[in-house]
Amino acid sequence: MLDRPRQTPLLSALVCLGLFAAIALCVAAELSWLTDLDSHGEAARQWAGDRSWLEHPLRVIEVAGGTLWMTIATIVFAAGGLLRGHRRAGILIAVVMAATALITYFTKMFVGRGRPLWQDPEYFLHSNAFPSGHSSAAAAFAGLVIVVAAMLVRRTAIRRLICTLAVLAWALVAADRILLGRHYPSDVLGGTLLGVGVLLLGIALYNPLPRSHALKAEPLPEPFPSARRLAVVLNPIKVESVENFQTMVTQMALESGWNSPQWFFTTVEDSGTGQAEQAAVNGADLVIVCGGDGTVREVCAELAGTGIPVGVVPAGTGNLLARNLEIPLFIRAAIDIALTGQDRAIDMVEVDGDGxxxxxxxxxxxxxxxxxxxxxxxxxxxxxxxxxxxxxxxxxxxxxxxxxxxxxxxxxxxxxxxxxxxxxxxxxxxxxxxxxxxxxxxxxxxxxxxxxxxxxxxxxxxxxxxxxxxxxxxxxxxxxxxxxxxxxxxxxxxxxxxxxxxxxxxxxxxxxxxxxxxxxxxxxxxx
The missing domain is CATH 2.60.200.40 (Tumour Suppressor Smad4)
Incomplete structure (x- = not known):
């Protein structure tokens, strides 16, 4: 979603928000089909009420998904993004959560729907019900977690685990609202559509990915004329799709004024030295290396002293060189820096020893x-x-x-x-x-x-x-x-x-x- 054209999240946002508006109008008009749907909420509350052991966990989920703890989580999440250098992501988190809360509040005022009568009388809520504030906040927050994971988590298994846990957390909050009798099912559905819609609209209007230097800065002056020849050394097992990676690099290179890249793939026998040497022999003016610390080390060593700059696209586990040079771990942002960043001369260490x-x-x-x-x-x-x-x-x-x-x-x-x-x-x-x-x-x-x-x-x-x-x-x-x-x-x-x-x-x-x-x-x- 982050790498797709702006029209994709924008169209998806309009669909979600359009459905949310339609449900809000149906609730306000008290249409019969919606009443039939919401009647299932009473059965769900009765089912939960017959199981006393559920009462305490449901209360805990209610408090955890409430305004206080969601506000604290939002502040920590947004501040973490800002402090870690992901300014756009931090701003998106703050704006999406604030906008979701405000729209939820004013929609409650406009629709004016009361709470279900089958709530527990001991904890009866009298505020307006549509849309569910817990559900809208949980949906928006879960979506933001998925967005940040897509940006920063390289390992597929860990990224999938984070996304699964985020969706599970939203599902627990949504189910909690119905099982406690706090909301009708349509309240939860409307809140979820609102949270997702606001998130998608935020991505369309303010993509959290770092902006390309090619879009906002003039090319840096070159001390010597350059033919803009680009070479890429890739460890193919470090990317999820070699074809997609090649398409991305080629497109970004052409947009930044470079020629279509020459491609060199590492092997078990040669982790980058031979590929970097061939790139230099072919006259590359810039060599991009995508791989782990070992591949980056071999390419840098081979090009040391040649005057050919190396663009690092970190794709390993440690990525220590990239981290210390403040190169982002998100692949597209790292490619952008490799193509449009500035050159810096760094040290290399020669080493030998016994064996x-x-x-x-x-x-x-x-x-x-x-x-x-x-x-x-x-x-x-x-x-x-x-x-x-x-x-x-x-x-x-x-x-x-x-x-x-x-x-x-x-x-x-x-x-x-x-x-x-x-x-x-x-x-x-x-x-x-x-x-x-x-x-x-x-x-x-x-x-x-x-x-x-x-x-x-x-x-x-x-x-x-x-x-x-x-x-x-x-x-x-x-x-x-x-x-x-x-x-x-x-x-x-x-x-x-x-x-x-x-x-x-x-x-x-x-x-x-x-x-x-x-x-x-x-x-x-x-x-």
Missing amino acids: IEPTHFMVMAGMGFDAAIMEGVNEDLKKKVGWLAYVLSALKGLMFPTMKLEISVDGGPFTKHRARTCVIGNVGSLQGGMNLLPDATIDDGLLDVVLLYPRRFLSWIPLVLRVMTRREHNAGESVARMTGRTVVVRASGEVPRQLDGDTIGLGSELRMECVHGRVLVRVPRTV
């Missing part, structure tokens, strides 16, 4: 507990639930054994340390959005190191709080930090290791050097 060929990373390397998390992830579960698979793996390995480490920074003497995990990062925000390296930036030419050493199981709690609040720490505490252009880490024995979330096997040493400003990437415009 591995010289390689590189863009975001982070790790030894110990964090690498054990990557190693212990169930890949089948990861495909279904995404990052939750990492959480389960982390819980299983919280007491990873202590490592004895020696670390040298910028060629200095080795210092001895004890830690459960050692992370060397090129960015500040790592897994789960945790700001492990608060002073790290991706273009400062420096590596940041953090050592975590919780001594007991419960020590993880204050440790996490210390990391998240950036509290200063004294020597001997469970957090230690270092910074330098080159870093060498040695362990007393073989431990798990990882680069950008991909395991590289057991080993005892990593040698890293930050190469300043080596890769050009497309990022959101600052003006």
